[in-house]
Amino acid sequence: MGRDMGLTSEVPAPGPDGSEALRIEGLRKSFGPHEVLRGLDLAVAPHEVICLIGASGSGKSTLLRCVNLLERIDAGTIWLDGQAITRPGVNENLVRRHIGIVFQSFNLFPHMTVERNVTLAPMKVLGLSRTEAVARAAELLDRFGLGEKRADYPDRLSGGQQQRVAIVRALALRPRLMLLDEVTSALDPELVADVLDVIRELAEGGMTMLIATHEMGFARDIASRVCFLADGQIVEQAPPGRLFSEPSDERTRRFLRRIVDAGRL
Amino acid sequence: MLGDSSRRGVALSTTSTVVVIAAVLAIFLLAPGSAQVRHTFFNPTDMWRSFVGDPKAGYYSVGAALWLNIRMFIAAEILILILALAVAVVRQSTGPVLLPLRVAATVYVDVARGVPLILIIFAIGYGLPALQLTVISDQSAAVYGVAALVISYSAYVAEVYRAGINSVHRSQVAAARSLGLTQWSSMRYVILPQAVRNIIPPLLNDFISLQKDTAQVGLLGAIEANKAAEIYSSTVFNYSSYVVAAILFLLLTIPLARFTDHLIRRDQARRLAGAAQ
Numbered sequence: 001m002g003r004d005m006g007l008t009s010e011v012p013a014p015g016p017d018g019s020e021a022l023r024i025e026g027l028r029k030s031f032g033p034h035e036v037l038r039g040l041d042l043a044v045a046p047h048e049v050i051c052l053i054g055a056s057g058s059g060k061s062t063l064l065r066c067v068n069l070l071e072r073i074d075a076g077t078i079w080l081d082g083q084a085i086t087r088p089g090v091n092e093n094l095v096r097r098h099i100g101i102v103f104q105s106f107n108l109f110p111h112m113t114v115e116r117n118v119t120l121a122p123m124k125v126l127g128l129s130r131t132e133a134v135a136r137a138a139e140l141l142d143r144f145g146l147g148e149k150r151a152d153y154p155d156r157l158s159g160g161q162q163q164r165v166a167i168v169r170a171l172a173l174r175p176r177l178m179l180l181d182e183v184t185s186a187l188d189p190e191l192v193a194d195v196l197d198v199i200r201e202l203a204e205g206g207m208t209m210l211i212a213t214h215e216m217g218f219a220r221d222i223a224s225r226v227c228f229l230a231d232g233q234i235v236e237q238a239p240p241g242r243l244f245s246e247p248s249d250e251r252t253r254r255f256l257r258r259i260v261d262a263g264r265l
Numbered sequence: 266m267l268g269d270s271s272r273r274g275v276a277l278s279t280t281s282t283v284v285v286i287a288a289v290l291a292i293f294l295l296a297p298g299s300a301q302v303r304h305t306f307f308n309p310t311d312m313w314r315s316f317v318g319d320p321k322a323g324y325y326s327v328g329a330a331l332w333l334n335i336r337m338f339i340a341a342e343i344l345i346l347i348l349a350l351a352v353a354v355v356r357q358s359t360g361p362v363l364l365p366l367r368v369a370a371t372v373y374v375d376v377a378r379g380v381p382l383i384l385i386i387f388a389i390g391y392g393l394p395a396l397q398l399t400v401i402s403d404q405s406a407a408v409y410g411v412a413a414l415v416i417s418y419s420a421y422v423a424e425v426y427r428a429g430i431n432s433v434h435r436s437q438v439a440a441a442r443s444l445g446l447t448q449w450s451s452m453r454y455v456i457l458p459q460a461v462r463n464i465i466p467p468l469l470n471d472f473i474s475l476q477k478d479t480a481q482v483g484l485l486g487a488i489e490a491n492k493a494a495e496i497y498s499s500t501v502f503n504y505s506s507y508v509v510a511a512i513l514f515l516l517l518t519i520p521l522a523r524f525t526d527h528l529i530r531r532d533q534a535r536r537l538a539g540a541a542q
Binding site: 065068070093094096097100101103105107108109110111120121124125169170173 | 436437439440441442443444445446447450454455458459462
């Protein structure tokens with residue numbers, strides 16, 4: 001029996017609760033002497049859209065990078081669909097097929113056309129033929145209004161278009177979970193709406209998502225649950241209506257007051 | 266106004282160039298030994314004879330011998346590009362299993378860069394035949410010369426590759442790995458193509474140097490352009506053949522140098538265009 005059999009076969013291995021899309025327990029991560037995540041817990045049901053809010057440096061990005069195994073965690077366990085993905089011996093490349101991540105700075109491959117950016121992983125990771133991968137890419141690019149940009153290189157695209165291509169690139173692997181790391185923070189204000197529309201469409205399609213964001217209005221609009229991060233933990237989580245109108249933790253109140261004062265809510 | 270000042274600039278630079286050239290020429294022509302030097306180094310008859318060669322008179326054609334330099338250059342260049350890439354990728358690897366290879370690659374780069382090329386040529390060209398092995402000890406001087414050039418230059422070029430790999434932003438690695446690409450696939454499809462684009466000018470610079478260093482293989486007795494010139498001068502006692510060899514090497518290297526300049530300019534223009542967006 002291969003140790004990562006659970007991630008290759010169709011039969012899910014038993015986890016703490018098979019009905020959860022994602023479960024995180026006791027997650028710790030330090031960079032040198034600085035402990036960013038201090039025993040963080042989080043459970044996400046299928047089709048849930050979780051917005052992570054909190055001050056810069058509160059660990060939102062680190063959390064997402066840990067879930068995608070881009071950072072080696074110090075302690076704790078992460079389960080994806082009931083299977084522990086932080087066990088030693090798990091094939092991280094297999095795990096990442098199922099978890100798409102989109103970065104603040106797009107990180108498209110500048111030497112490849114839009115189409116090649118989108119087809120690379122389906123061909124090299126999933127083993128799709130060029131024809132299949134191109135068809136899959138065309139379908140996604142058309143769906144998000146990027147069909148005409150197929151042959152362009154990323155530097156010919158606006159920031160909003162680049163970020164939408166980055167989302168399509170992640171979707172091309174048909175992930176079960178999408179991680180969005182402040183995907184609109186590097187965009188000019190007039191380009192933000194296009195990208196948020198794409199995310200909204202994904203949410204309506206039932207995609208399970210973990211979204212780190214500074215867009216409070218958007219979080220209130222789209223999230224099934226908002227989690228406020230501070231001191232390396234989730235100090236408060238609630239449906240957006242409740243968290244934004246009647247926060248219970250003092251740290252959440254202080255954070256939201258600053259956001260309101262800055263005119264961003 | 267602007268047109269006036271730029272015209273004055275052109276006039277000034279033209280004048281200064283003419284004056285400098287005239288001065289150097291005057292010193293050369295008025296020197297006490299000028300006539301002697303012109304006869305031994307710049308004799309048109311000797312230059313032509315050494316260029317076409319005359320085996321019956323005991324000397325080879327410098328022009329024909331250059332063909333060996335070109336062949337050695339091309340063979341060495343291809344092998345260097347491959348070996349240096351392998352060395353660079355090994356040095357950049359992180360897995361604990363590859364530690365011995367990594368150490369070997371580091372030692373190789375240190376040694377091959379630290380030892381003068383001429384000593385490597387001697388070590389290979391005289392050392393390998395002395396071992397009296399089959400095949401390895403029975404090669405021509407040109408083959409040993411190419412081997413020595415490959416050993417010496419691959420160390421430099423490996424470092425150029427490595428600089429190129431490091432010039433690709435780490436977020437590109439994260440993006441590639443996050444899509445489930447293996448470390449090797451990320452290197453192959455995402456990092457290396459961008460790295461190579463960044464290092465084409467310094468690579469070509471090394472190859473300009475390689476083109477003329479093929480002349481050192483003549484020390485092993487291979488009849489390349491420099492060796493042919495030496496044979497001519499020691500047969501006829503006139504050094505004009507060396508000037509012919511020098512001109513031929515210039516004709517080889519200058520186009521490559523201009524091509525390198527062109528690529529650097531194009532790259533700069535591209536970066537500026539990218540920054541303007």
